[in-house]
Amino acid sequence: MGALLNQRFLTLVVLAAVIAVLPLLFPSSYYFRVASLVWVAALAAIGLNILMGQAGQVSLGHAAFFGIGAYAVAIGPTHLGIPSWAALLIGAVLSAVLAYLVGRPILRLKGHYLAIATLGLGVLVALVISTESGWTGGPDGMPVERLTLFGWRVSGSYTWYWVTGALLLIGTWIALNLDETPTGRAFRALHDSEVAAQVVGVDVARFKLQAFVIAAVYASLAGSALAFMNGFINPDQAGFLHSVELVTIVVLGGLGSVVGSIVGAAVLITLPQALTVFHEYEHLLLGLIIIVSMIFMRNGIVPSLSALLLRRARS
Amino acid sequence: MTILKGTDLGISFGGVKAVDGVSFSVGSGQILSIIGPNGAGKTTLFNIVSGIYVASRGTIHLADEDVTGLAPHKLAARGLSRTFQNLQIFQRMTACENVMVGRHLREKCNLLPALFRTPSVTRQNRETRAAALDLLAEVGLKDVADVPAGSLPYGACKRLEIARALAAEPRVLLLDEPAAGCNAVETEEIDHLIRQVADRGVAVVLVEHDMKLVMKISDRILVLDRGRPLAEGTPREVRDDPKVLEAYLGQHGAREAARA
Numbered sequence: 001m002g003a004l005l006n007q008r009f010l011t012l013v014v015l016a017a018v019i020a021v022l023p024l025l026f027p028s029s030y031y032f033r034v035a036s037l038v039w040v041a042a043l044a045a046i047g048l049n050i051l052m053g054q055a056g057q058v059s060l061g062h063a064a065f066f067g068i069g070a071y072a073v074a075i076g077p078t079h080l081g082i083p084s085w086a087a088l089l090i091g092a093v094l095s096a097v098l099a100y101l102v103g104r105p106i107l108r109l110k111g112h113y114l115a116i117a118t119l120g121l122g123v124l125v126a127l128v129i130s131t132e133s134g135w136t137g138g139p140d141g142m143p144v145e146r147l148t149l150f151g152w153r154v155s156g157s158y159t160w161y162w163v164t165g166a167l168l169l170i171g172t173w174i175a176l177n178l179d180e181t182p183t184g185r186a187f188r189a190l191h192d193s194e195v196a197a198q199v200v201g202v203d204v205a206r207f208k209l210q211a212f213v214i215a216a217v218y219a220s221l222a223g224s225a226l227a228f229m230n231g232f233i234n235p236d237q238a239g240f241l242h243s244v245e246l247v248t249i250v251v252l253g254g255l256g257s258v259v260g261s262i263v264g265a266a267v268l269i270t271l272p273q274a275l276t277v278f279h280e281y282e283h284l285l286l287g288l289i290i291i292v293s294m295i296f297m298r299n300g301i302v303p304s305l306s307a308l309l310l311r312r313a314r315s
Numbered sequence: 316m317t318i319l320k321g322t323d324l325g326i327s328f329g330g331v332k333a334v335d336g337v338s339f340s341v342g343s344g345q346i347l348s349i350i351g352p353n354g355a356g357k358t359t360l361f362n363i364v365s366g367i368y369v370a371s372r373g374t375i376h377l378a379d380e381d382v383t384g385l386a387p388h389k390l391a392a393r394g395l396s397r398t399f400q401n402l403q404i405f406q407r408m409t410a411c412e413n414v415m416v417g418r419h420l421r422e423k424c425n426l427l428p429a430l431f432r433t434p435s436v437t438r439q440n441r442e443t444r445a446a447a448l449d450l451l452a453e454v455g456l457k458d459v460a461d462v463p464a465g466s467l468p469y470g471a472c473k474r475l476e477i478a479r480a481l482a483a484e485p486r487v488l489l490l491d492e493p494a495a496g497c498n499a500v501e502t503e504e505i506d507h508l509i510r511q512v513a514d515r516g517v518a519v520v521l522v523e524h525d526m527k528l529v530m531k532i533s534d535r536i537l538v539l540d541r542g543r544p545l546a547e548g549t550p551r552e553v554r555d556d557p558k559v560l561e562a563y564l565g566q567h568g569a570r571e572a573a574r575a
Binding site for chain 1: 390391392396437443
């Protein structure tokens with residue numbers, strides 16, 4: 001118990017230290033921007049990992065909630081005169097409500113069937129966003145008003161580095177909190193054996209839905225943050241490829257590992273930047289690296305490496 | 316006092332009557348064993364009683380309340396707990412966490428306090444862990460409390476399932492072949508454990524192939540054959556029933572039963 005508490009605390013301290021120290025190594029504001037993109041993607045992935053890694057349910061349409069968060073802070077202030085911060089909350093609530101309503105029927109499905117149903121949800125939301133051009137600017141996207149908090153106008157890649165870093169820290173803390181609670185245990189139990197979870201009294205449908213809603217809210221907040229940061233938003237953020245990217249981050253980093261989602265996001269966001277020197281081979285190499293790392297670290301980067309280190313330490 | 320009662324239960328799968336007109340009842344502190352050859356419908360009956368299958372006919376009463384067709388988690392909330400013939404442990408969780416999940420119904424489980432880990436959540440977690448460790452000690456698994464359940468040997472997993480089922484503090488416990496694949500010493504331990512549980516006032520329904528164990532600890536025995544009830548009575552009555560002897564225990568089983 002004490003050890004587990006320490007492990008959680010240690011993870012947060014290390015993460016805070018990394019966020020604090022990284023800027024010392026950054027030669028230009030471009031690095032701040034890339035790092036902020038990592039923090040945002042990691043936030044969304046941590047949420048999705050609660051659904052996929054802990055509760056064992058897949059979502060192939062998770063960018064839908066990312067898009068809802070992003071478009072909420074774009075549409076709210078521009079078309080409806082809602083303050084930016086309130087639009088962010090409204091986006092999160094909308095995502096939660098949609099996840100709840102859609103989750104109730106589709107979370108009865110399992111495996112591939114659930115994957116296709118969530119895929120459908122993602123496609124539907126992306127379609128609405130790109131066709132309702134009067135509200136969303138259609139395929140061209142739309143500008144997002146800057147976030148203003150208590151008269152403080154949040155802008156610039158340096159500022160956003162710290163804002164997204166703080167968000168990630170909070171998101172990590174909450175995800176780690178779940179671990180040693182009845183809710184977290186119920187998630188992991190239904191992942192391993194639904195029938196056994198049921199007979200000890202776990203309302204499986206309820207907990208799947210909770211995980212889905214949590215994941216949706218994480219994605220929505222990440223989407224809002226990205227929209228504010230970029231000052232611009234387009235339907236790609238809600239699209240299928242972005243959903244796949246989120247799933248890739250979760251699986252690459254390690255299912256069920258909070259730190260894994262952060263590492264996965266770091267790899268998947270920074271690698272393409274680093275690989276640009278290879279020009280047209282960039283995507284080829286990215287794909288190769290992902291394949292090779294999945295072959296040699298099939299449980300994901302973080303769980304595989306920590307198991308390896310543990311074995312080394314013992315021998 | 317009868318706590319669990321099934322009346323005229325039946326279910327078919329594609330025209331095959333897996334369970335057909337089976338009735339039984341068990342009282343607090345009693346041990347009822349259900350025996351019969353493979354395919355007799357024992358596990359199917361368990362699945363009906365625990366809410367995993369919905370019976371196509373018949374009723375189930377738990378403490379005088381009609382619970383026919385209730386979902387498993389609702390039956391669990393009314394005091395019914397079970398183990399599985401094919402192990403259903405939470406492989407990726409530790410042994411202790413497995414039992415802690417068993418305490419689910421005894422815990423307050425609200426999402427927001429969990430997400431922000433309020434002091435009450437931490438306190439409750441400590442209590443749940445202590446209760447789980449006690450149960451693990453009872454089944455002799457305290458040493459492996461923090462080992463992932465997936466890496467435990469088979470016999471240990473069997474006992475872990477019993478501990479998890481007991482963690483819910485059930486009024487009725489269904490045990491599906493708890494001694495299967497266990498050696499003589501382990502079977503002896505399970506025998507002892509089942510008696511202890513029954514002595515505490517829990518009604519135990521047991522499906523088991525180990526005739527020695529069944530004859531020794533059962534208060535009553537129900538014999539099934541191809542989904543239908545064949546005989547019912549005390550171990551002595553069932554043992555002396557020529558139909559049962561010939562068809563289901565066989566000569567070898569009869570000899571073993573006589574020795575027990």
